[in-house]
Amino acid sequence: MLWGGNLAMMTSLIGTRYMPPVEGGILFIEDVNEHPYCVDA
Numbered sequence: 001m002l003w004g005g006n007l008a009m010m011t012s013l014i015g016t017r018y019m020p021p022v023e024g025g026i027l028f029i030e031d032v033n034e035h036p037y038c039v040d041a
Contacts, residue, residue: 004028 003020004010004027013019 001025002028005030007031007034 001024003022003025007029008031010029
């Protein structure tokens with residue numbers, strides 16, 4: 001399964017019931033105009 005999306009949206013979903021199941025999938029992440037210190041977590 002391919003899943004992912006915007007980095008800010010994915011981080012806000014962590015720990016909620018809306019986070020999709022991730023086992024056995026391929027993750028893709030995109031983000032635009034984000035400062036490097038915001039991405040490096």
